[in-house]
Amino acid sequence: MNLEQQLRTQWTEHVQDWIQQDQSLRTGMLDTWMLAALGDVAGRRVLDIGCGEGRFGRVLAGLGAQVTGVDLTEPLIEQARGLASGGETYLVGNAEDLAGMCDASFDLAVSYIVLVDVLDYRRSIQEAFRVLRPGGRFAVCNVHPMRMALPNGWIKQGDRKLFYAIDDYSNEGPREFEWWGVSFINMHRTLSSYVSAFVDGGFVIDGIQEPTPSDAQLAANPGLADEFRVPNFIVYALRKPLQ
Ligand SMILES: C[S@@+](CC[C@H](N)C(=O)[O-])C[C@H]1O[C@@H](n2cnc3c(N)ncnc32)[C@H](O)[C@@H]1O
Secondary structure, eight states: OOHHHHHHHTTGGGHHHHHHSOOHHIIIIIHHHHHHHHOOOTTOEEEEETOTTSHHHHHHHHTTOEEEEEESOHHHHHHHHHHOOSSOEEEEOBTTBOTTOOTTOEEEEEEESOGGGOSOHHHHHHHHHHHEEEEEEEEEEEEOHHHHTSTTOEEEETTEEEEEOOOOTTOOEEEEEEETTEEEEEEEOOHHHHHHHHHHTTOEEEEEEOOOOOHHHHHHOGGGGGGGTSOOEEEEEEEOOOO
C-alpha cells in the first residue's frame, strides 16, 4: 500500500479504538483552547473538517452552533450520525477537496488534529479558506511539529521520563509509529511550513498557542503535568480577512 492509500484508509479499521481512546487531553485541555480560538459559536455555521465520530461537533452543537462535519472515513461518519445530538449534519468528504461545499458558506471552520493525517495540507488549508465567509475564523489544532518530528521520543530511565528527543526536524515527510498494535502514519512538517501555508492560503494569524492545562484541569487530571514539559499540541487561531 502506498503512502496516499495508507493515509486514506488507516482510520477505517480503528473506529472503535478511536472512540474508546482516552479523551482527557482533548476534553480536559485542548477543547478549552479550541473554543477560545473560535470565539462565540452560538448560531454560527461551523464546518468541522476531519470531524471523526463527531465528538467536538456535539460540543459545538451543545453551544448552539449549526454544525456540519466532514470526514474521509465512512464508518466514523456513520457513528457521528448515530450520535448526533443537536441537528448536526455529517458527510463523507475529503479535506483536500471540499467538493459540494459552496464558497463563503461557513462562519467558522475547525480542523482538530487532522492536518497530520492529510497529504496535501496546503490544499486542505486553501479549501478551508474558500468555504469560509470573509471575517470567518479557522481554529486548527495539530500535533506540535516538535513532537511529530520524532514520535514517541521520550527518553526514559525505567519509568521516569528524562527528556524528549527531537531529530530529523527539517526532514519533512511520513512518520511511522505503533498505535493499537498496528503501524500508523502521520505527516511531519516544520512549524514554518505550516505558518507559510496559512499565510500563503490568505489567512491572518490571530494567535498561535501551545496548550497547557489550567490549575483546575491539572488538579482533575494530574497526568497532564507532562504538557508543561514538552509542547504536545499547537493551536492556530486564523481569520479570513474581510477583503
Ligand atoms: C486524529 S482523528 C481526529 C478526529 C476528530 N477531529 C476529533 O478530534 O475527534 C483524525 C481524523 O482525520 C480524518 N481524516 C484523515 N484524512 C482526512 C482527509 N483527507 N479528509 C477528511 N478527513 C480526514 C480521519 O478519518 C480521522 O477522523
